[in-house]
Amino acid sequence: MFLIIAAAGPHRDPQCISFLFLIAGLQLAEPRVPALATRRGSVVANLLKMGLGYLIILHSGGASGGITSSYYWILLIPVVSAATTLGVGGSLLFTVLACATYLSSLLLIDWESKEIPADQVPELILRVVSLAVIGFLAQRLAEANRMETRRAQAAAEQLAEANRNLQKAEAVARRSERLAALGQLSAGLAHELRNPLGTMRGSAEMLRNNLPAGNEVAAELAGFISSEVDRINSLVTRFLDFARPLELQPQPAELSEVVDRAIAQLERDTPRQVAVYKNYSPDVRPFPFDAELIERVVYNLLLNAVQATPNGGAVTVKTRPAEGDVEICVIDRGSGIPPEQVENIFNPFFTTKKDGAGLGLAIVSKIVDLHGGRISVESEPGKGSVFRVFLPSP
Numbered sequence: 001m002f003l004i005i006a007a008a009g010p011h012r013d014p015q016c017i018s019f020l021f022l023i024a025g026l027q028l029a030e031p032r033v034p035a036l037a038t039r040r041g042s043v044v045a046n047l048l049k050m051g052l053g054y055l056i057i058l059h060s061g062g063a064s065g066g067i068t069s070s071y072y073w074i075l076l077i078p079v080v081s082a083a084t085t086l087g088v089g090g091s092l093l094f095t096v097l098a099c100a101t102y103l104s105s106l107l108l109i110d111w112e113s114k115e116i117p118a119d120q121v122p123e124l125i126l127r128v129v130s131l132a133v134i135g136f137l138a139q140r141l142a143e144a145n146r147m148e149t150r151r152a153q154a155a156a157e158q159l160a161e162a163n164r165n166l167q168k169a170e171a172v173a174r175r176s177e178r179l180a181a182l183g184q185l186s187a188g189l190a191h192e193l194r195n196p197l198g199t200m201r202g203s204a205e206m207l208r209n210n211l212p213a214g215n216e217v218a219a220e221l222a223g224f225i226s227s228e229v230d231r232i233n234s235l236v237t238r239f240l241d242f243a244r245p246l247e248l249q250p251q252p253a254e255l256s257e258v259v260d261r262a263i264a265q266l267e268r269d270t271p272r273q274v275a276v277y278k279n280y281s282p283d284v285r286p287f288p289f290d291a292e293l294i295e296r297v298v299y300n301l302l303l304n305a306v307q308a309t310p311n312g313g314a315v316t317v318k319t320r321p322a323e324g325d326v327e328i329c330v331i332d333r334g335s336g337i338p339p340e341q342v343e344n345i346f347n348p349f350f351t352t353k354k355d356g357a358g359l360g361l362a363i364v365s366k367i368v369d370l371h372g373g374r375i376s377v378e379s380e381p382g383k384g385s386v387f388r389v390f391l392p393s394p
Contacts, residue, residue: 016071019056023049023077030081042085046078046094053077054101058108067105067116072127075102076134083138084145091142095135099128172369193236201229248370250288255319255326256280258291262298263317266306273311276302281320287393293367294328294391300360301330301387308334308385325373325390333384342377364389 002024030036030045053074060069075098082094116124208222256278263276298317305315309332318329337345346365368375372392379385 016059019052023052049078079135080138084142091139098131248290252286252288253291258295262295266302274306274309275314277316279318283321284319297364300364305332326393328389330387336381337379
């Protein structure tokens with residue numbers, strides 16, 4: 001556009017052409033140069049374009065001082081640029097400046113020897129009004145575009161949030177399906193194992209009781225059989241606990257008391273020297289939940305945290321309100337969980353412990369799901385883990 005104006009315009013003065021190319025350079029550089037792409041940079045660029053446009057008007061106006069210049073419209077370039085980048089205030093400011101800049105040419109006329117013909121006064125008014133009208137229309141159009149952009153951004157953010165929620169719901173549904181299928185398998189397998197395990201243990205006891213005195217090796221082996229059968233039997237019991245349908249019995253209860261009972265049981269069951277710190281929010285009021293099942297949830301999370309923490313370390317359990325829910329947070333500074341394993345830790349039979357069955361967190365997830373809540377984990381290897389349980393609180 002500027003090349004055409006320079007080649008075919010009514011005034012091909014070298015200075016006018018150089019000023020035109022300077023305006024074109026600023027117009028091209030403004031959205032591409034970081035310093036000019038800011039609000040302050042846009043103001044500076046538009047002021048420079050206004051000044052260059054004024055010089056073009058002066059050079060092309062001849063003895064009339066620029067008021068008759070055919071390039072008066074060049075002042076629309078900073079006006080439209082301001083409307084698109086600076087909003088209502090910037091558009092109004094540069095519209096007023098453009099009108100004032102053009103009318104300032106009247107101050108350069110020698111009124112003693114010249115005058116404006118009466119038939120040219122409407123033309124002068126039309127030029128000034130056209131600058132204001134086009135500035136107003138450009139601002140309205142730019143504002144409409146900005147509103148559409150904001151709507152599109154809001155719609156995109158809502159769509160992204162909906163996609164995230166859908167992915168979470170799909171993950172929960174897949175986990176629930178896996179839990180249901182594995183629960184049925186565990187129940188059938190556990191019932192089938194119970195009878196032979198009882199026979200094996202009884203036979204081992206009879207064998208040990210009927211061994212002749214002095215046969216220490218056979219007695220030790222019989223003891224091994226009994227202890228391993230007990231271990232398998234304990235594992236079968238946990239399978240049944242996982243597979244057994246749970247029936248919620250929600251009653252209004254004090255969450256801090258439930259957490260205290262879980263901590264007391266943990267201290268009785270584990271010999272590890274790990275301190276457990278409590279941080280209960282007084283804003284958590286009694287609300288309905290199954291106290292016995294939530295105690296199991298807290299106990300399992302605390303047990304995992306204590307087992308991941310070296311002796312002399314500490315585990316923190318916190319409660320607080322959280323946007324209509326109640327949050328139970330268990331924090332440890334132990335070994336952490338590798339990122340590739342975080343996705344699987346709530347799956348049944350997934351464990352990183354030598355003697356683990358991989359059912360503790362699966363049962364935790366099942367109980368939380370039954371309450372209509374959710375569970376999340378944040379972990380970093382070598383720095384510890386944070387498990388958060390959110391329970392709905394009416």
